[in-house]
Amino acid sequence: METPDSTPPAQAEAETYLTGQVVPKASGSDQAEFDAPEADDDTTQAPSGPVWRFLYQPRWIAWHLLVFAAFWGMLWLGDWQYHRAMGGNGLSWAYTFEWPLFAGFAVVFWIRTIKDEFQQRRGGVTEADLLAAAMEQARATLPSGAMLPNGALPEGILVRMLEQQDAEEDDPELASYNAYLAKLNAEVKGHNKWLRELHS
């Protein structure tokens, strides 16, 4: 199927970039066969203008057009079902309400892709950076013995540890460890929204 992100990265020829900060790859972006508009690693340099300028890069325009067509297409289908329902096809009432719902969902999906992209470009940092920073801090404050594994900790694990602190308080050793994690959590809490939201 043809989605905007299966098109080759072509915006480099349309936009003039200043050399600048290179936004590193987002975590999980090694899933390569679909290259989403929001995570094109080798062309997402900081552009010279305001952040929102990515919105009229060719692949983003293609994405806007696709959503636009999908939205009106689904509204049109809803309208068609409405006329069928008025014509006596009682079954069409369900679809009369269903199609606009899907149209609304397309818009929600579209808005969230844009919000995600803004968030990534504004900060200039990715989730991987934030996780690495949190890991670094956690490592520096951990007592010896309670070690995190060296090197790569898979994504999501740290946050899950911090969030699951309040059950099984009967084991004193576990309870103290959990209290320690709670303290860590309080320290990390202000870092970024995604750290608190990202739970698995």
Added chain:
Amino acid sequence: MRAAALRYRVMAYITGVLIIVVCFVGIPLQVAAHNTIISNDVATVHGFLYIVYIIVAYILARKLKMRVGPTVLLLLAGTVPIMTFFVERWMQRKYIGPALAAESATPPQQQPVSR
């Protein structure tokens, strides 16, 4: 994550089975025998459950940080006969499996609560 993946898989199988019933039983019956019971009723049920499928699948896609293309493919999979199952296998292999493996890779003393 585990719960979200399970919800998705349950809904994938339900919508996948329903769409197959509609397309390979209901439509032939309607065309050949003018019997619209299956095609009407099951199609309506599929229509409503597909809404649930979309919500569940979208939540999973957010948790797995899937990109736009795979997410769209995942959401549309609930409407294409048979493809639902292929996409479910693909999701399992490519996203859900690795994510769950990453979760359970934590050594036991770091996991105060195991779900």
